[in-house]
Amino acid sequence: MDESWIKMDRQSFEYNHGVNSFIDFALENECLVNDRIRCPCLKCKNMKLFEANIVKDYLFFHEFDETYERWI
Structure with a gap:
């Protein structure tokens, strides 16, 4: 998965x-x-669980954690 966008x-x-x-x-x-x-x-640092629409909102509001390493 391409991760350059983060x-x-x-x-x-x-x-x-x-x-x-x-x-x-x-x-x-x-x-x-x-x-x-x-x-x-x-x-959240990949520790909290939410419905997909909430995660999407958080990624725009709080930004994607660039240290995220679990790319498949």
Whole structure:
């Protein structure tokens, strides 16, 4: 999975597309715990579980944690 978008401006098309691709990947590959996915934003640090739409919002509001390493 391409991760170059996580360092881009959160208002850019590339960041938006990257977030959507990340969410889709998580949902399609059953990365779910009780219908929720881990949030890799700077605030949650992949420790909190939320519904996909909340994770998406957090990735725009708090930014994607660039130290996130679990790319498949």
